[in-house]
Amino acid sequence: MDTFFASPEPQICRQLSEASRGRGPRIVRPSAAADPVQDFARSAAAGLASPPRRLESRFLYDAQGSILFDQITAQPEYYLTRTEASILAANAARIRALTGPTNIMELGAGSAAKTDNLLRAWLERSKAVCYFPVDVSLTALLGACKSISARFPAARVIAVNSEYAEAFPLLSQLSPVLVTFLGSSIGNFSRLEMTSFCLALAASMRPGDFLLLGLDLVKRSSVLEAAYNDRAGVTERFTRNIFARMNRELGSAIDLESIEHSARYQAELEQIEIDACFTKRQAFLLQPPGRAITIAEGESVRTEISRKFRLEQVIPELNRCGFGTEQVFSDERRWFALLLLRRLPRYSGQSGRS
Numbered sequence: 001m002d003t004f005f006a007s008p009e010p011q012i013c014r015q016l017s018e019a020s021r022g023r024g025p026r027i028v029r030p031s032a033a034a035d036p037v038q039d040f041a042r043s044a045a046a047g048l049a050s051p052p053r054r055l056e057s058r059f060l061y062d063a064q065g066s067i068l069f070d071q072i073t074a075q076p077e078y079y080l081t082r083t084e085a086s087i088l089a090a091n092a093a094r095i096r097a098l099t100g101p102t103n104i105m106e107l108g109a110g111s112a113a114k115t116d117n118l119l120r121a122w123l124e125r126s127k128a129v130c131y132f133p134v135d136v137s138l139t140a141l142l143g144a145c146k147s148i149s150a151r152f153p154a155a156r157v158i159a160v161n162s163e164y165a166e167a168f169p170l171l172s173q174l175s176p177v178l179v180t181f182l183g184s185s186i187g188n189f190s191r192l193e194m195t196s197f198c199l200a201l202a203a204s205m206r207p208g209d210f211l212l213l214g215l216d217l218v219k220r221s222s223v224l225e226a227a228y229n230d231r232a233g234v235t236e237r238f239t240r241n242i243f244a245r246m247n248r249e250l251g252s253a254i255d256l257e258s259i260e261h262s263a264r265y266q267a268e269l270e271q272i273e274i275d276a277c278f279t280k281r282q283a284f285l286l287q288p289p290g291r292a293i294t295i296a297e298g299e300s301v302r303t304e305i306s307r308k309f310r311l312e313q314v315i316p317e318l319n320r321c322g323f324g325t326e327q328v329f330s331d332e333r334r335w336f337a338l339l340l341l342r343r344l345p346r347y348s349g350q351s352g353r354s
């Protein structure tokens with residue numbers, strides 16, 4: 001597999017045509033993408049400087065974090081992946097009928113296991129499909145490329161190793177395109193962050209292009225809390241791993257045994273809140289930029305939120321951000337929803353021309 005680091009955006013077309021000549025999947029990194037270690041160092045120093053302390057959840061996914069996340073999806077309590085996969089399996093052909101023959105860009109693809117359903121439906125109707133998984137985790141992308149090229153030799157795969165927004169400038173070249181954002185990853189954004197994300201995505205897409213969005217719906221708190229507190233302790237290891245990553249990459253020497261994982265449903269905000277709670281005081285240095293941090297005994301660091309959605313609220317919000325609803329797919333229990341949305345020609349949150 002060819003790996004290109006620092007790929008200027010116009011090269012995507014050349015690489016796509018090379019991929020289409022059967023040279024296998026390739027991994028590109030947009031030239032504007034930040035250096036991952038410096039980015040982590042800057043963000044951790046800012047987020048840990050003073051209470052309320054937080055780390056950006058995208059840093060949960062280094063090589064080890066991606067492996068742990070895949071293990072989480074297999075836990076009996078973690079209904080999200082299984083439920084979304086079953087909705088996709090039942091409706092992929094219908095989704096393809098509604099979108100027609102598009103390219104597919106998947107944001108936060110991870111191992112892309114559920115995407116099999118879409119690729120199969122696309123390849124049942126066309127000889128080839130161009131698939132662009134985007135992920136900050138190189139480990140996840142390597143795994144996704146390997147398994148997709150083994151199962152779908154007719155898929156032309158160009159993986160983009162970057163943050164979501166760094167891949168948006170590619171979208172205008174890929175139209176007609178279906179953007180997929182699965183796993184309810186959008187729930188990791190605060191409401192404000194989600195609005196900015198959707199507006200930026202809509203501004204990068206052409207009118208008429210599609211977005212397939214996975215949303216975890218509001219449900220009983222016991223079901224939600226169980227999903228983020230699996231009995232095997234994998235989610236706890238996942239939370240601790242962001243500090244292990246800090247030790248590995250930023251030399252912080254944090255005592256990992258002093259960290260307790262806490263995942264609680266905050267009913268008023270309708271979100272799971274995941275915190276690392278420190279049972280012992282920790283004083284450490286983050287290198288670079290050499291920032292000294294002290295976390296007191298009993299203090300906690302927010303590592304992730306996972307917002308839960310109500311369709312009657314989220315659909316109008318998406319509409320204001322430029323996405324009209326084509327169809328809503330769900331499961332029998334109404335635990336999870338897949339929204340097939342379409343970039344509107346005009347919308348209220350729009351700035352400038354479409």
Ligand SMILES: C[S@@+](CC[C@H](N)C(=O)[O-])C[C@H]1O[C@@H](n2cnc3c(N)ncnc32)[C@H](O)[C@@H]1O
Binds near residue numbers: 081109112135140183
């Ligand atoms: C919750 S997992 C979901 C994976 C997969 N889509 C699924 O549904 O199982 C989130 C994925 O998005 C990636 N990710 C998280 N934040 C990201 C960001 N800001 N930019 C790009 N990828 C990101 C992670 O590496 C991870 O693979």
